Amino acid sequence: MSSTPFARNAQRTTISGVTNLGDIGVGTTAQEYAANPGGLTWWMGPEESDGYIICAPVSAENQPTQVGSVGSVQFWKSSALNDSSFLSLSNYLKRNLGGAADLATASAALAWLTTQGYWTSWVQPYVAGLYKTTYSGYFADNVSFFATATPQTFLNNPATSVQTTAISEPGSDDGSNFSCQWLGYFKPTTTETYTFYTSSDDASYMWIGATAQSGFTTTNATVNNGGLHGNTEKFGTIALTAGTYYPVRIQFGELSGGDVLTFNYSTPTITKTTNVTGLVFYNSTTNNF
Numbered sequence: 336m337s338s339t340p341f342a343r344n345a346q347r348t349t350i351s352g353v354t355n356l357g358d359i360g361v362g363t364t365a366q367e368y369a370a371n372p373g374g375l376t377w378w379m380g381p382e383e384s385d386g387y388i389i390c391a392p393v394s395a396e397n398q399p400t401q402v403g404s405v406g407s408v409q410f411w412k413s414s415a416l417n418d419s420s421f422l423s424l425s426n427y428l429k430r431n432l433g434g435a436a437d438l439a440t441a442s443a444a445l446a447w448l449t450t451q452g453y454w455t456s457w458v459q460p461y462v463a464g465l466y467k468t469t470y471s472g473y474f475a476d477n478v479s480f481f482a483t484a485t486p487q488t489f490l491n492n493p494a495t496s497v498q499t500t501a502i503s504e505p506g507s508d509d510g511s512n513f514s515c516q517w518l519g520y521f522k523p524t525t526t527e528t529y530t531f532y533t534s535s536d537d538a539s540y541m542w543i544g545a546t547a548q549s550g551f552t553t554t555n556a557t558v559n560n561g562g563l564h565g566n567t568e569k570f571g572t573i574a575l576t577a578g579t580y581y582p583v584r585i586q587f588g589e590l591s592g593g594d595v596l597t598f599n600y601s602t603p604t605i606t607k608t609t610n611v612t613g614l615v616f617y618n619s620t621t622n623n624f
Contacts, residue, residue: 338382339456340368342375343392343407350375357452358392359408378406380456387413387421388456389428389448421457428453440579461580461616464497465519466623474514474588476538476561478551481516481586489513497617501609504587506536506566506595514588515596518624519617520580525604529575532599532607533560534568539587539596543573547582548624566595580616582624 340362347355350373352364360375362368368377378400380388389411396407411428413420418441425444426436432451438444441457448455469492474480486494490509502517521543523529533539541558542551553561560569575581587596601607618624 339380339388340377341380341390341408341454342373342377343394343396344373344375345392345394348373348375356449356454358394359390359452359454361454376407378408380408381410381412383456384416386416387424389413389424389453390455391451391453418457421455439576442580443578460618460620461520462619463613463615464499464617465502465517465583465585465611465615466617467496467498467502467515467517469494469496470514470516471512472514473512473590474538474586475590476553476588478540478553478586480514484514495622499615500612502585502596502598502611502615503609504535504589504594504596506593509589509594511589511591511594513594514586516587517583517585518622519583519615520624521575521583521611522580522614522616523575523577524614525602526575526577527602527604528572530570530572530601530607531558532568532570532597532601533558533585533587534566534595534597534599535560535587536566536593536595537563537588537590539569539585541571541586541598542584543575543581545582547584551584563590566593583615 342360344360345358352366354361354363390408393407393409398406398409400406413424422441422444426438430436468486469489470484471487488494492509533541539560540556543557546555557571558569599607599609
């Protein structure tokens with residue numbers, strides 16, 4: 336079983352082994368919380384293995400508890416340990432506070448809960464960059480190639496790596512007959528139409544949105560730059576909303592001759608650029624989505 340100790344810490348006193356979030360004290364180390372560290376009354380939160388916990392301080396300290404007394408912290412628990420269940424619970428709380436249930440992502444829910452002074456066991460698993468995997472063999476426009484291929488170091492390309500500032504395969508002639516795939520998220524900073532570009536020798540494809548995760552084909556790619564060719568640029572457009580994590584998948588392959596891939600984007604307000612710093616992320620738990 337896994338649960339966390341909490342207390343209402345209205346004075347926000349610094350206590351060893353405790354992290355304060357607003358008026359909530361959260362126990363982070365093993366100690367005897369029944370001994371009331373910091374002079375506070377501590378309450379064990381619900382089991383966390385099958386749902387996400389949200390809690391808030393109760394200033395009147397009159398929250399009913401299962402042990403018959405009243406407490407100083409109120410708890411809620413999502414019905415399942417997944418983002419959609421956590422999002423549903425967060426929207427329920429937002430609606431109960433008189434707001435619109437308009438939180439669209441778990442990340443947005445976390446940001447809103449934090450502004451309200453709520454604690455939650457849901458954590459943002461995304462870290463900067465797209466996760467790049469290199470494979471021996473040319474994928475030959477077969478987008479399913481990567482699902483069964485084995486990652487492998489190929490000359491100057493490590494089997495796996497993370498690119499945070501620019502998504503590229505340098506034109507340094509890393510050899511022939513290899514392929515690469517990048518997975519993660521693109522988080523736009525503005526709400527407008529984005530144009531994405533790949534310049535490659537040989538084939539490359541890019542998907543953004545739901546089809547980046549499943550159902551991706553050469554025909555529904557946002558950018559279709561397939562086939563054997565010298566360095567060629569293709570582009571595609573899509574309307575995006577600021578602050579949303581959009582799944583993104585980029586595939587590239589080199590059969591022979593020169594090899595290069597360059598990824599760019601632009602909008603009506605952003606000049607075409609390769610700089611994706613602060614815009615791309617991946618799930619560090621899965622190394623993809």
